[in-house]
Structure formats: C-alpha cells, structure tokens
Amino acid sequence: MLRDQIKKDIFSAIKAKKVDISEDQIEVARTADPKFGDFSTNIALKVNRDQLPETSKGKQSPQETAKLLTDSLKDCAYVEKLEVAGPGFINFFIKPEVWQTEVESVLNSSSVIASIAKQSQTILVEYAHPNTHKLFHIGHLRNITTGETIARLLEAVGNKVTRVNYQGDVGLHIAKAIWGLQNLGTKEPKTLDQKIELLAQAYKAGNQAYEEGGQKEAIELINKKIYEKDAEIMKVWEQTRGWSLEYFDRIYSRVGTKFDRLYFESEVADSGKKEVLRGQNEGIFEKSEGAVVFAGDKYGLHKRVFINSLGFPTYEGKDMGLAKLQFSEYSPDLIIHTVAPEQTDYFKVIFKAMEFLLPQTKGKELHLAYGWVRLKEGKMSSRKGEVITGEWLLDEAKNKIKEQFVDVGDDVAEQVAVGAVKYSFLKMSLGQDLVFDINEAVNLNGNSGPYLQYTHARCVSVLAKNHGIVKPNNLDSMLPEENALLGALGHFEEVVLDAAVSYSPNLVANFLFDVAQKFNGFYNKLPILKAAEPEQAKRLFLTRATADVLKKGLYLLGIFAPEKM
RNA sequence: GCGCUCGUAGCUUAAUGGAUAAAGCAUUCGCUUGCGGAGCGAAAGAUUGCGAGUUCGAGUCUCGCCGAGCGCACCA
Numbered sequence: 001m002l003r004d005q006i007k008k009d010i011f012s013a014i015k016a017k018k019v020d021i022s023e024d025q026i027e028v029a030r031t032a033d034p035k036f037g038d039f040s041t042n043i044a045l046k047v048n049r050d051q052l053p054e055t056s057k058g059k060q061s062p063q064e065t066a067k068l069l070t071d072s073l074k075d076c077a078y079v080e081k082l083e084v085a086g087p088g089f090i091n092f093f094i095k096p097e098v099w100q101t102e103v104e105s106v107l108n109s110s111s112v113i114a115s116i117a118k119q120s121q122t123i124l125v126e127y128a129h130p131n132t133h134k135l136f137h138i139g140h141l142r143n144i145t146t147g148e149t150i151a152r153l154l155e156a157v158g159n160k161v162t163r164v165n166y167q168g169d170v171g172l173h174i175a176k177a178i179w180g181l182q183n184l185g186t187k188e189p190k191t192l193d194q195k196i197e198l199l200a201q202a203y204k205a206g207n208q209a210y211e212e213g214g215q216k217e218a219i220e221l222i223n224k225k226i227y228e229k230d231a232e233i234m235k236v237w238e239q240t241r242g243w244s245l246e247y248f249d250r251i252y253s254r255v256g257t258k259f260d261r262l263y264f265e266s267e268v269a270d271s272g273k274k275e276v277l278r279g280q281n282e283g284i285f286e287k288s289e290g291a292v293v294f295a296g297d298k299y300g301l302h303k304r305v306f307i308n309s310l311g312f313p314t315y316e317g318k319d320m321g322l323a324k325l326q327f328s329e330y331s332p333d334l335i336i337h338t339v340a341p342e343q344t345d346y347f348k349v350i351f352k353a354m355e356f357l358l359p360q361t362k363g364k365e366l367h368l369a370y371g372w373v374r375l376k377e378g379k380m381s382s383r384k385g386e387v388i389t390g391e392w393l394l395d396e397a398k399n400k401i402k403e404q405f406v407d408v409g410d411d412v413a414e415q416v417a418v419g420a421v422k423y424s425f426l427k428m429s430l431g432q433d434l435v436f437d438i439n440e441a442v443n444l445n446g447n448s449g450p451y452l453q454y455t456h457a458r459c460v461s462v463l464a465k466n467h468g469i470v471k472p473n474n475l476d477s478m479l480p481e482e483n484a485l486l487g488a489l490g491h492f493e494e495v496v497l498d499a500a501v502s503y504s505p506n507l508v509a510n511f512l513f514d515v516a517q518k519f520n521g522f523y524n525k526l527p528i529l530k531a532a533e534p535e536q537a538k539r540l541f542l543t544r545a546t547a548d549v550l551k552k553g554l555y556l557l558g559i560f561a562p563e564k565m
Numbered sequence: 566g567c568g569c570u571c572g573u574a575g576c577u578u579a580a581u582g583g584a585u586a587a588a589g590c591a592u593u594c595g596c597u598u599g600c601g602g603a604g605c606g607a608a609a610g611a612u613u614g615c616g617a618g619u620u621c622g623a624g625u626c627u628c629g630c631c632g633a634g635c636g637c638a639c640c641a
Contacts, residue, residue, distance in 0.1 A: 027581070042583060045621075062621075086584045087621070131641070172640055265641085291639050300568090308639035315641050342635050344569070371570090372634080405603075416603095427589095428578065431570080433634075435577065444603050446589040447578090454603050462600050498581080510579070513588080524596090524605040531600095543600090565603085 001115045002078060002102055003028050003039065003494045006092060010043055013072040019047055028092075030491055034480075037083065037091035038099075038487050044069060044088040062088025096475040096483065099490040103545045106492050106552070116497040117158030124162050124330055125151040127338035128257070131168035132244035133177035133199050136251050138436065139340065139373050141390040145422045146370045146430065146505070147338040148257045148558040153500040153508070156556060162330060166263040166322060167248075169241050171315075175223035176206030178236055179215065192250070195243040200387070220310075227269065227312050251390055255418055256558055263325070265318050272321025273313040275357060276306045279320075284356045292317075296349040304349050319350050323361050334364050336503075341369035341431065368503055371433035373425075393438065397421050400442040401450075408565065415560040416450050417442075423449030426557050427509040447513050449559055452550055455516040456561045459547035462528055466540055475538065481522040482542060488515050489545050496556065505557060512553040519546045 011023045031040050044066035060068075066084040073090070074082050081093040105115060127147020130136045147163075155161045168174075180202025189195045209215035225233040252258065276292055279285045285292050290309030294316070296302045306317040313321070326335060337347065347367035354361045375388065398417035402408060408416070424441040428434045444450040478486070491511065499507040519542075528539040551561040 029581075029583090031584095032580085032587075033584080036584075040584090045583075089584070129641095168641055289638080293638070302568095302637055304637095305639040310639080312639090314639065318641095341570075343641090345636055346641095369570095374634095429580095432578080433571075437577075440577070440590070443590070448589085448603095450603065451589095454601085458601050458604085465600065502581085506579080510588085517588095520604060521606090523600080524602095527600070529600045564601095 001493050001497070002094070002098065002490065005078065006039055006041075006076075009073060009076050010041055010069070013069050014043060014047065016072060017068065021047060030494075031091065034484060034487075036085060036089070037081070037093040038490075039092040039094070040085075040089045041092075042089055044084075044090060066090050094487070094490075096478050096486060099486045100475060100541075102490040102493070103486065103549075106489070107545060107548050116156065116493050116500075118497065119154070119158045119500075121159045121333035122162075122330060123154055123159050124164050124326060124332045124335040125154065125338065126164045126166055126263075126335060127151075128165045128248075128252070128259070129167060129339065130244075130248055131171075131173055132241045133169075133174050134203055134244075135196070135200055135387050136248060136390045138388045138390055138393050141255075141393065141421065142370055142373050142425045142434075143338055143340070144252070144255055144257055145425050145558060146368075148255070149426060149505040149508075149556060150336065150338065150368065150503060152556045152558060153496065153503075153505065156496055157500040162260045162332075163258065164261045164263060164326070165259045167265070168315075169244075169264045170226050170266045170269055172210075172219070172223050173203070174226060174237070175219045176210055177203040177240070178206070178222050178226075178233065179209060179219045180204070180206035181236060181240065183209070192243065192246055195240075196247050199240060199243060223312075224310065254391075254394060254414070255422070256560070261329075263322060265315075268318050268321030268325055269313050270321070271324060272318040273307055275320040275324055276313065276317045279353075279357045282356075284353065294349060294353040296352060299352055301349045301352060302345055304346070306353070316346075316350055316353075320354065320357060323354055323358055323365070327358065327360050332364065334366060335361075336366050336368050338368045338370065341371060343367065344369055368430075370430050371428070373434060373436050375436055393421060393441075394418060396438055397442045401444070404444065405565075412562050412565050415562050416444075416453060416565060419449035419453055419554070419559040420444070421449075422557065422559050423452070423509060426505045427513070429506050430504060449554075450565075452512050452516050452554060453559070453561055453565060455519055456547055456550040456554070457563060457565045458523070459519070459543050459550070460563045462543050463540070463547060465529055478538075479526065481518075481525050482538065485515070485518045485522050485542050485546065488518050489542075489549050492549050492553070496553075499556075508553055508556055512550060512557075515546060515549055515553075519543075 006028050007023065007026045010026050010028070014021060025046070026041065026043055028039050028041050031037055044062045047065060063084055066088045070082045070084060070090055073079065078094055078098040079092060080095045083091045083093070085091050125147055128140060128144045130140050151161045151163050177199055181198070184202055184205055189198045206219060210219050222233060226237060276285055280287070280292055285294050285306055291305045292307035293303055293305050296304060304316050305314050306320070307313050326332065339347070344367060351365050354365065394417055397420050398413050401413045401416050401420070420441055424436070425434065427447060495507055495511040499505055522542065526539060528536065528543055531539055554561045
C-alpha cells in the first residue's frame, strides 16, 4: 500500500536528521483538496516543538524542517512533486502511473486484498440477537447490518471470522408470550406471518397482564416452568420458538447474512449458573438479599445480580455460560458483541467478573455499541405498542422503488431496497444515534445506496459495449476529471484497512460515495466509448476500476451490486 | 443524586488535534440530436449550544454552565 511506503520513507528521512521518533507517530493523511496533492504529513509541525536537537542556529521553524525533509524525499519513485505549504505541511503529489499500479492491484485481487491482509486473528462477530417470541424491529436491522459489515471488513484484512448470533429464548419475555398464547384463545395459525402476528399479540397481552393486569405471579410461574423444562410448557415453547427461528431465517436470508453458529440462552443457562456458583465458592461472587451478585462497586462499576433470589441465572449469569462455551469451541483471539449502547455499563461489569471467573477471556471481549435508531415519534420499543419491524421497513422501501421504477424486476427491487436501508445506516458513524426517516431512506437521489448501485450498473453497461483491451499504456496529459477519479480509486485499500481496524464502516460508505461522484462527473464531461485512442483505453480502465471498486466496496457493506437496474 | 453519551447549515449527517468546517435532502438557476438524466454543473445556506482554558493550531482535548438521551440489583 502506497501510504505505508510513504510513512516508511518519511521515517527514514527524519531518522537521518537524528530525531528520536517512532514510526507509528508518522501521520500521512489523504488530503481533502486536490491543490494540496494526494497525501500530506504534518510531521514537521509535530517534530519541531521539542524533538529536534538543539543546533547552533537555534530553533528551526516548521517550514524549515519541512523543507529539509523534502530534500531527502524528493527522489522517491512515486513522487511527482512535493510542496511545503501552510504552517509546515508537506504535500505529496503522486505520479499517475503509480496510482495506476495501486488500482491494478485492487483489480487483480479477489475480495480479500493481499496488501491489507495485516491481521490473522480468530474473531467471533456476534450480532443480530433477536429474542424469540418477539419481533425483529428496525433496531435489530441496524444491528445485523452493522455486524455483517464488521465481519466482512475483518475478513478483508485477513482475519478468520465466525459469524455468531446469541438469541434469548428463555426468560420473562418468553413467559409473557406464552401466558398470552394460553389466554388469548388459540386459533391455530397457518402461515408464518399469522404465527408471528399471533406471537406479537401474545407478548403484548402478556406484558400488559404482567405490568398492570395482576398476573405477575402466574407469569413468573410459567418462567419457572421454562427453566425447569416442564413437559407441558416445553411443548408450546418448542413450537413457538420454532416459528420465531423460521421467521428470523427469512430475514437473515433477505439481508444476506448466514450465521455459522446460533447460540441460545436456553443452551447456556445451566452452565452459566454452575459457573456463577463455582465463582461464589471462590469468592468472586457473593450472596446478597437472596441473590448472587458481583460487587462491581469495588471497581467503580455497578453491582449486578447474576443469579436471582429464585435461583435462576439472569442475563449476566447466562453470559458466563456463553463465554465459557464460546472460548471452548473457538479459542478466539477476540469476541465482538454488537449490542446497543445502553448496555455499555452492563458489559463493563460482566467483562470484569469474567476476568476472575474465566481468565482466558481477559482482553478478548469487546462490546461494539451502535447508536439508537430513532423515529420522529421517539425511541422504538417492543415493550410499548408501536413496533416498526425490519420486514415492514424493507417491504415499504421495496414498494416505493417499484412505484418509482415500474420496469424494475422483483429481484432487483429487493436488492435496491435492502441496499437503500442498509446504506442509510452505514453512512452514519457507528456510535451515533440516527433519526430514521422512511421517506429519506427510499429517496434514491444523493448519498444513497441506490446511487452507488446505479453508478455501478452504469459502468457495467458501458463496459459491456466494449470488447477491446482496457489496459492503458499512456497516462500522460490526464485531465482533471480523470486524475481526480484515478487518485480517489487508489485510496481504496487504505480506506478499507482504516475502516476495519477502527470498526468504522462509514469510512467505506463515504469513500464509495466520493468515488461515485467523481465517476459521474467524469462520465458527464468526457466521452468514453466515443473517445479516440489513447483516451479510450485510459477511460475504459477508469470505468472498469470504478465498477470493481464499487462492487467490492458495496460487498464489504453487505450490499448487492446488480449489473442492471 | 451519581455516571456515560451527545449538541455542527432549515432537516439528516461528515470531518486520525491541522490548511478556507464537508456532503446529501429541501430551495433557486442552468445542462438531453449524448456511453444508462436514478445523472451533471452552479447559487444560497454556519458565531460547530454558551463561557473559559490547554496548544504553533480546537468541532475535536480539559473545566464550568444550559439542553437532550441512556444507565445505575433480582428484565433482556
């Protein structure tokens, strides 16, 4: 990757000036404005203050330091021009043929790009996490969208990624739904949609009965029977749990996610409780008011209940069983739990408890929080009445696309709808809450998934009309539109790397939008197929590279790139 | 009450402590005998909630204030 080479060369240059600095302190940034070149470094500004040795001449100004450095850097093979600018930045202008080489390395690689395969960890990415007997709402949609792209980014930089999903299928919420089923009058539902609708109604009724209907004890009894695997309850439980799982599979398949391993709370409840009791014997947990708790307050954290006073493991207790199981099955270097932000303090507590109970997990557990999805009405909640489901949203997007483009086939409409919704989440920075506006999500203009898909399809369409060689051999006299596009494409690898290591898919989204804008500007101004040689070969190369980068980038975001739309 | 997160154009959002705070939507004005107009160009739109501080340099870091959201024991 070019950026790495530049860092190395700056490091050598500055070492030669006898400045004590480590290589990772060298910052090389992509510039925002073409007049500042392709890359810039602020090293002269950083170094000038206190790291330069005192010389007989006294303090150098940053500009003087930068000037000295450019003298040693100007002969680097990729450098077309160097400039010292502003308070002391060094701006690098890269030779077009070097960018061409960078772009060709992308074109020649498959989904994993060799030069950015810098990691080789075994990573579990855990996401989706719907609870059975409840609906998959649009918060889950942001979750699965985020988890899938994180998994793909981490794979792209060389890790071995296992996609896992941890689903709540025991606990009070299930008891509420089962109470509802038993008290609603059971008309046997036929279709999957009817089954899910029935479960939703049952949960709503059960929740209301629990909160204000005086049925608290009855529902807690059902909960007890679930944990104790009471035969009669198990029958209902298994059947309705199966409905939920079938319903979830339908969604996973729509959004292009395939899990390698489904974990369930029912699977880890017993072992979790056992682990907590073992910890209690070892003094890690303590008894308090009939419950078994972890005294997080000793570490500035919350004190939390791991086994409740009825003797059932809470969410906390079950997570002990989950961690033990995950480490025994995969021995991961890292487990990423993609979970909503309000659980940040919760995770701090269980990770701390796990340091003592399961020392092998130390430093290997990560809570990746993504922001809330809000509607104009406020926070979505399946505890209250109004639930916006993931499927409703995808269907709505699909209908609007079909309304606007009557010729579009069903498959493509589906791909565009899923892309539109996913992109509207991913273009935002991960931790930020976002306000979701359905009309804006399906608006196909501007910074949107369909805009990127459209640009890709447009490139493919142009390329399909040409059967010649698309490797240019002359990059002289590049026009500004060509240069801007080529340079942008050349940054792909470093953007993917940055996105992966910082868990920031929005870097990829914003990059792709920039590429698409530059391509469309280029396309609008300059003929491709009607151009004469050598312009035609050059422009076809740029078109092919744009199509490839958009396709690979969209793949990393978990978005399909149809060839026609 | 204690803690965490957040406050950027009318709206939704970008911006590893860097150069003139960047886009999209909406608004206004332009571009089609054209390789896909779901496109392109342009205009207008900001005291980055308020006030101090650190720094060569602050939307970003520190402190205070105002406002919003979330979390603080038997839910998940």
